[in-house]
Amino acid sequence: MRVLFVHPGPLLYTKVFLRLEPLGLELVAAAAQREGHKARLIDLQVESHADYHRLLADWRPECVAFSCNYLANVPEIVDLAKATKIALPRCFICVGGHSASFTAHAIIEHGAEAIDCVLKGEGEAGIVKLLECVEQDRGAIAQVPGAVTADGEGPAPAFVHSLDDLRPARELLRHRRKYFIGIMDPAASIEFSRGCPWDCSFCSAWTFYGRSYRLMSPERVIEDLACIKEPGAFIVDDVAFIQAKHGFAIGEAIARAGIRKKYYLETRGDVLLRNKEVFRFWKKLGLAYMFLGIEAIDEEGLRKYRKRTSLGQNYEALEFARSLGIEVAINIIADPDWDEQRFAVVRQWCMEIPEIVNISINTPYPGTETWLTEHRKLNTRDYRLFDIQHAVLPTRLPLERFYGELLKTQRVLYRKHLNWRTAPAVLWESLALLVHGQTNFVQGMLRYPRIYRLDKLMADHAERTPYQIPLPSAALPEPSAKKTSLYVHAPHRHRDKKQASHPFADVAMPAPNEPSTAPGVVHEQARAR
Ligand code: B12
Numbered sequence: 039m040r041v042l043f044v045h046p047g048p049l050l051y052t053k054v055f056l057r058l059e060p061l062g063l064e065l066v067a068a069a070a071q072r073e074g075h076k077a078r079l080i081d082l083q084v085e086s087h088a089d090y091h092r093l094l095a096d097w098r099p100e101c102v103a104f105s106c107n108y109l110a111n112v113p114e115i116v117d118l119a120k121a122t123k124i125a126l127p128r129c130f131i132c133v134g135g136h137s138a139s140f141t142a143h144a145i146i147e148h149g150a151e152a153i154d155c156v157l158k159g160e161g162e163a164g165i166v167k168l169l170e171c172v173e174q175d176r177g178a179i180a181q182v183p184g185a186v187t188a189d190g191e192g193p194a195p196a197f198v199h200s201l202d203d204l205r206p207a208r209e210l211l212r213h214r215r216k217y218f219i220g221i222m223d224p225a226a227s228i229e230f231s232r233g234c235p236w237d238c239s240f241c242s243a244w245t246f247y248g249r250s251y252r253l254m255s256p257e258r259v260i261e262d263l264a265c266i267k268e269p270g271a272f273i274v275d276d277v278a279f280i281q282a283k284h285g286f287a288i289g290e291a292i293a294r295a296g297i298r299k300k301y302y303l304e305t306r307g308d309v310l311l312r313n314k315e316v317f318r319f320w321k322k323l324g325l326a327y328m329f330l331g332i333e334a335i336d337e338e339g340l341r342k343y344r345k346r347t348s349l350g351q352n353y354e355a356l357e358f359a360r361s362l363g364i365e366v367a368i369n370i371i372a373d374p375d376w377d378e379q380r381f382a383v384v385r386q387w388c389m390e391i392p393e394i395v396n397i398s399i400n401t402p403y404p405g406t407e408t409w410l411t412e413h414r415k416l417n418t419r420d421y422r423l424f425d426i427q428h429a430v431l432p433t434r435l436p437l438e439r440f441y442g443e444l445l446k447t448q449r450v451l452y453r454k455h456l457n458w459r460t461a462p463a464v465l466w467e468s469l470a471l472l473v474h475g476q477t478n479f480v481q482g483m484l485r486y487p488r489i490y491r492l493d494k495l496m497a498d499h500a501e502r503t504p505y506q507i508p509l510p511s512a513a514l515p516e517p518s519a520k521k522t523s524l525y526v527h528a529p530h531r532h533r534d535k536k537q538a539s540h541p542f543a544d545v546a547m548p549a550p551n552e553p554s555t556a557p558g559v560v561h562e563q564a565r566a567r
């Protein structure tokens with residue numbers, strides 16, 4: 039079958055700071071290719087809708103598979119699906135990915151018969167069976183694990199057998215030099231592990247993977263890394279190097295293979311403190327940027343988000359990260375309840391630390407616990423505004439003043455890193471990139487004032503809402519919300535034979551309500567030798 043894999047267009051964030059290779063979609067495409075299907079991939083972050091329609095007309099795919107990781111992309115995907123069904127009425131259309139898994143029935147409904155199926159969970163496992171049914175027996179689609187159609191829902195989605203079996207179809211991407219993160223331009227993406235054993239209340243990473251945590255073997259990582267031509271690599275893991283042993287083993291294999299790249303990763307403050315030696319080692323290997331999800335600068339905030347870490351630990355982690363001499367970025371969640379005074383306190387705090395600070399807005403997402411517990415009424419049900427850059431909950435300040443404060447804070451923080459001291463270095467690095475034909479970073483910087491604008495944010499709220507996100511049923515108190523099944527993949531211990539025999543696979547999972555700070559990994563200090 040000819041299958042066209044489609045990544046939707048850019049969101050606010052990707053227009054300025056970073057744009058990443060759609061690794062998940064490449065993995066799903068590779069699984070289809072392995073079964074003999076012909077696959078093509080178009081990424082609308084870097085190509086236009088006109089390019090998409092041209093490809094439809096020229097190649098006439100028999101199946102179009104959209105990736106929907108981000109809620110804000112739902113309307114774009116639904117409209118593209120409708121246009122595709124008009125152009126190619128016999129083409130089978132499916133949608134998969136993180137957000138699609140939590141809003142499957144709504145997506146089918148919005149599609150008004152244009153979307154044949156939403157495939158929940160990890161796509162590599164489900165796509166093969168789904169395409170087999172599309173080819174041979176469409177009546178059996180409802181029995182595919184993870185499939186949701188207008189007629190009902192199939193069994194629960196299945197996990198991939200072993201992460202070592204996966205190979206992304208990187209060669210399908212047509213514009214590889216368009217992916218970057220800050221000055222790491224161009225950059226590819228790579229995966230070392232999958233899942234997160236913590237359970238922060240605002241996050242759906244754990245509910246998607248059922249709090250499982252799986253690792254890729256160092257040999258497999260090296261094989262993939264060796265295929266990457268880009269000088270930079272973005273490690274997509276939710277929390278990098280939870281297991282010191284695994285981090286060392288991959289690092290040592292990289293050193294042995296003589297691979298030299300710059301790396302970006304995301305981790306938690308407590309993991310950084312627990313595994314200091316791993317991060318020191320990785321600094322030597324080329325770790326250049328690190329993102330720490332600090333989220334709050336007060337204990338109450340940390341408790342509310344169930345970060346299971348303390349303020350003291352976070353500050354200590356920041357100090358340690360500084361001592362490594364790598365560029366550190368942190369995230370703080372702005373609550374719609376913040377007033378001018380609160381913004382001023384946060385601005386002051388952020389100005390006193392050297393790190394890059396990113397401010398996102400507290401946004402309840404389907405699949406998170408806050409989606410069920412948030413007692414404030416949503417002030418919009420427009421999917422496009424669920425991008426952590428818009429306020430979807432009622433703000434204490436009038437909305438325009440809230441955005442005014444937010445933008446002021448973001449601008450102050452942005453300028454903190456572009457001042458007379460840093461400008462020469464930034465200018466120099468920008469020139470070096472331009473000489474090599476890499477314009478992503480420079481274009482992002484130039485776009486910033488055009489993208490982050492008060493009138494634009496306000497206008498986004500005034501737009502017509504073509505599709506409304508369905509509301510959660512009545513708000514639940516925290517314990518009841520936790521008991522409700524939020525999971526896409528069920529939270530049982532995932533230990534198939536192949537994973538169990540893997541030297542790093544034995545990650546004990548915490549009980550769902552376990553209060554420990556570091557589920558299942560506290561004692562993991564041993565270095566792999
Ligand atoms: C890396 C990452 C990013 C990267 C972007 C990666 C990319 N190119 O898409 C960066 C840093 C840019 C980013 C930014 C943002 N992110 Co982000 N990100 C992630 C993260 C940590 C990992 C994604 C990943 O690469 N996973 C590894 C690959 C292999 O998995 P995958 O892409 O999910 O694909 C698998 C399945 O989803 C499925 N699948 C995917 N596509 C398809 C298609 C079909 C047809 C099928 C069948 C299956 C399928 O199968 C794949 C293989 O198993 C996830 C958390 C998570 N664990 O998923 C958050 C996550 C997706 N991000 C999130 C958010 C909110 C954002 C931001 C909006 C906010 C922000 N300020 O960070 C921005 C906006 C991004 C944008 N597009 O503009 C939320 C999504 C919430 C939501 N429901 O919309 C997540 C879930 C994190 C969270 N806290 O809950 N992100």
Ligand code: SF4
Binds near residue numbers: 241242276306331
């Ligand atoms: S530690 Fe990070 S990825 Fe894990 S649940 Fe919390 S916010 Fe999500």
